[in-house]
Amino acid sequence: MADVARAAGVAQSTVSRILNRAPEAILVTEATRERVLAAAQRLDYRPNPLARALRGAPTMLIGAIVRDVTDPFFAVAIDALASTAAGHGYSLVLGHARSRADEALALAAVLEARQCDAILLLGDFREEPMLIDDLRQSQVPVVAMWHGSRIKGFHSVTVDNSAGIRDALDHLSGLGHRRIAFVGGESLGDIREREEAYREYFGETDIVVPDSFVQRASNTFLGPGPALERLLRSPEPPTALMAATDVLGAGLIHAAVGLGLRVPDDLSIVGFDDIPFAAATVPALTTVHMPVAEMSAAAVELALSPDRDPTDRETRILTPTLVTRSSTAPPPLQHRLASRPAGLSHG
Amino acid sequence: MADVARAAGVAQSTVSRILNRAPEAILVTEATRERVLAAAQRLDYRPNPLARALRGAPTMLIGAIVRDVTDPFFAVAIDALASTAAGHGYSLVLGHARSRADEALALAAVLEARQCDAILLLGDFREEPMLIDDLRQSQVPVVAMWHGSRIKGFHSVTVDNSAGIRDALDHLSGLGHRRIAFVGGESLGDIREREEAYREYFGETDIVVPDSFVQRASNTFLGPGPALERLLRSPEPPTALMAATDVLGAGLIHAAVGLGLRVPDDLSIVGFDDIPFAAATVPALTTVHMPVAEMSAAAVELALSPDRDPTDRETRILTPTLVTRSSTAPPPLQHRLASRPAGLSHG
């Protein structure tokens, strides 16, 4: 910038003014203005955002720390967030925290410290207490999304997992299913809440769910195979499966077909999240749609709202909706007859 | 930092030295050292990476500009890149360039200018000439990955799309297929190269491929439905489909089953990329495996290598390998008999 000033024969501050203020604020002679602009052009001047940020200017950047970019759900979340942020004139910068804890910390340090005007936390970071503590001291607003349960000190935007599970389970039992198993993941964040919601749901009915009906698997497409085999080995196997995520749901379809079952004729499967792939599985997956766009809007709004009293943190809980596709149907006939007593016989 | 210095009763430069140099470089009294460390701890001092970078220190950050995070292929690429970078002590910062061109530019400006020690470009950015021009002036090394054809001024790491297509097509014709169609995407980057490779392949044989055998669809799971319908309407429909990506491949399986076809009995389908769920589709997708890990290693190496002569840019081309799964089989019997003359009858 000093070069530009010299080339245009003006002071550096003048250059700064001309390059930053909107043209309408005409506090500069048109002649000087043009001279400076020309010089800047000729010298291919590019502002150094570092210096600018150091001086206190907003960076127009929102940082997002993501647990696992590989998870298709987060991929769509990021996409939605980026669009929303762009609508506010902000760009999204992502930090991928998967690898090691210290890396996550390093990332946070970078994103923080006024490099970003706000920070978004996507997923459950309870296993990264250092990160959380670190962020709690942060000068910029932090909003946590899909972190599972409440998390103190941050704004948060979550989905009502309980309502989603209830809708899905209502759908299944409306179809006539009584023996509905749950396949979850590492018991983190939303997945944990979904498992609890599943347990509660049946706690309110006279249907008793054997412990073996809650299975865990790694949240990958090939993860739930063994869980399904275990389930099928039960004396009275389930006629429907509630998967904690669509990834698990899609994996269960694959595993079921591999075992010679027909979906949904022999086994109904419901997912959660409504990732793009869910519409394209064979058969297409019935699932609980995550209101990603609304959640993004809420998160960005919270992130960009001037930080008032740090003790007053807002929590926004949005409601998901069931999307019925082709992976669910009434249970096979023999089970339909047997199911009513079966549920009670376990009491 | 000034606070720490004051609290410890030393000069700021001393604090800087102690906090940055490795302990082995004992150019400081043990007593002072401890005093400073204690003060830093007590005051919860955290270095400001901005100021540090402004002063010229490396940021230990690699920036990646991604065309579309939503594309599952890039998701795994990012993951691999992050791991590789972590192995070198670097973190990965992602910019999502999907939305608008000016946003991509803003991002580049941010990532650049010594905020990052290197920049990675994932995907084809030929439609963003401003970005490219901008990056060409960049002070930090830039390496382009999966950009399709050569791109001047940057290091690049690509895959041999031609070899991949050839392997896949050899597999299909080895199975007895003669009527093999291609379903591609927006003719960008790798997808474009794959289409060309497909055309070349049949150019070298006596099999003539009707123009209608090259179809385009948006690179989404639900995208290729219409393309498949068009293909099936041909007087002599294909018995096998070469999809330009796994997303398209999975979408084609879905569409085919929706149309009442059996895969692979009625129709064989091959994908490209080997994204995680290619192993979990029903049936599992035969595909061309992208050597993502090797490509990441190459890219990071190039990115971190001291920038020598800017005119000497390196290009690394890795070779993909075919993964045979369950979506391919010999063509239906009637086609098997008809296929040989069919290929020639079009000549």
Add this chain to the structure above:
DNA sequence: CTGAAAGCGCTAACAC
């Protein structure tokens, strides 16, 4: 071994 001082590139008072 440690302190003082300069300066990275930029913005914001405050003059003139």
Add this chain to the structure above:
DNA sequence: GTGTTAGCGCTTTCAG
């Protein structure tokens, strides 16, 4: 209208 001056938080000569 435009120039001068002082830092933002840090690293790095250069003295002591």
